[in-house]
Amino acid sequence: MLNVAIVAGGDSREYGISVKSAKQVELHIDRELFNPYLILIKGEKWYYRIGLKKFPIDKNDFSLTIGRKKIRFDLVFVAIHGTPGENGKLQGYFDLLRIPYTSSDVTTSAITFNKSFCKDVVRSCGINTAKSIHLFREGLNLESDILSQLALPVFVKPNNGGSSVGMTKVNHKSELGAALAKAFHEDSEVLAEEFIKGRELTCGVLRTEGRIIAFPVTEIIPKTEYFDYDAKYKKGMAEEVVPAEIPGELSQQCQGISRLLYEKLNCKGVVRFDYIFTGSAFWFLEVNTVPGMSTASIVPKMARAHGWSFGELITRLIMEIK
Ligand SMILES: Nc1ncnc2c1ncn2[C@@H]1O[C@H](COP(=O)(O)OP(=O)(O)O)[C@@H](O)[C@H]1O
Ligand SMILES: [Mg+2]
CATH class of the missing domain: 3.30.470.20 (ATP-grasp fold, B domain)
Structure with missing residues (x-):
């Protein structure tokens, strides 16, 4: 039996969606092969919960102590969308601890x-790929730069975002200022991209x-x-x-x-x-x-259309790294 930490939550607006994904993984994982533990991560707080009781993770070795039992994880199933699960940060941490994980590595993430x-x-x-401009900071000339280089309509989006948060489809140049402010509110980098x-x-x-x-x-x-x-x-x-x-x-x-x-x-x-x-x-x-894995998500539906149950998909993802 392998101890599998399903990491969920994270520090983006996709926290709730990640928890839904993780719960589905926990529900469908093959318990004859794996012992799943859903680990919630938010900022400094990393813990496992039984009922209302929270058991903190020891970040020195990513272990969990329940009573007198210390639990170590054989591998990590990453179910955090956005930071720190999808951008390489957790991947770097797990690399240092030599714990394998189901997602892409640091560089690719x-x-x-x-x-x-x-x-x-x-x-x-x-x-x-659509023509676009990568903006690193808010500034005075951004609107004219965008309008001189790109044709409307333009999508203005946080460059490191997800779930369409902070994004605007700009159909008219009068909407550009508000769209930029909205995107920069979510991220320090913004992508302005021609509509396809x-x-x-x-x-x-x-x-x-x-x-x-x-x-x-x-x-x-x-x-x-x-x-x-x-x-x-x-x-x-x-x-x-x-x-x-x-x-x-x-x-x-x-x-x-x-x-x-x-x-x-x-x-x-x-x-x-x-x-x-x-x-x-x-x-x-x-x-x-780290695509969604909730009941409403697309990947589980695709897997089913391919002829695999959700459980089989999870088993295959884990077997590939163990
Ligand atoms: N350049 C574009 N042309 C057409 N539609 C776009 C473009 N960029 C984004 N969209 C629309 O916005 C949605 C979200 O954009 P995306 O870049 O995938 O951001 P997110 O990471 O938030 O999902 C897309 O699924 C698509 O419907
Ligand atoms: Mg998208």
Whole structure:
């Protein structure tokens, strides 16, 4: 039996979503193989809970003491979206302690979590990315810089964000100032990116038994203008079509791009690549290296469409690193 720490929570606005993901992992994990412990992480407070009683984690060795029993973890299942679980920070900590984990490593997590730097690597692989500007601090000339270099509409988003928090689709230049203020409120770096018109497609990829597998391509059809926070988390605000209703060869093309990027970005575990499909080409939007695992999330649905239960997906992710 392996002791598995499912780490959840984190310090971003995705705390609650992460806890939902972790609870599903805890529910579906194969208990004949693994002993799961859901570990909540928020700022300095790291703990395991039984009922109302909290047991702190000893950060010197990431261990847990319950009564007189000291529990050490064989591996970590990362279920934290955003910082510190998706940007490499926890990965660095676990590397120092030599505890294996299910997500991408420090470098890949750090680069992919930075939307702009990630797009630079993706573009170097020959994949389309929307034209954008990476802004490092608030300033006076940002609006004119954006308007002179990019064509409206433009998405203004926190560069290191998630769940569409702090993001605005700017259709008119009069909205740009407020959009920049909103994004800089969430992050010290902002990405201004040209809008790509098309259908939103997403493809989950993982490595299992030494092979890189792409799940069926999925179409996201939000009821809102784009896949914003409400569309992501409010029931009935978005439809997910698995597999997407697109010709087989296009689906294979999308899976091929996704497998290539998984390899080139050196991803580990299950990740989800998001694209806009214009009708002729796929434009990379971003990669989620710790995608949602809640009942409403896309990856568990993709796994099911591929023929795997959620439990099987979890077992495969863990077996790959143990
Ligand atoms: N350049 C773009 N063109 C078209 N739609 C976009 C663009 N950028 C973002 N979007 C829309 O906004 C959503 C969230 O953007 P994304 O970059 O994935 O941020 P997050 O990390 O918050 O999910 C996307 O799923 C898509 O619906
Ligand atoms: Mg996204």
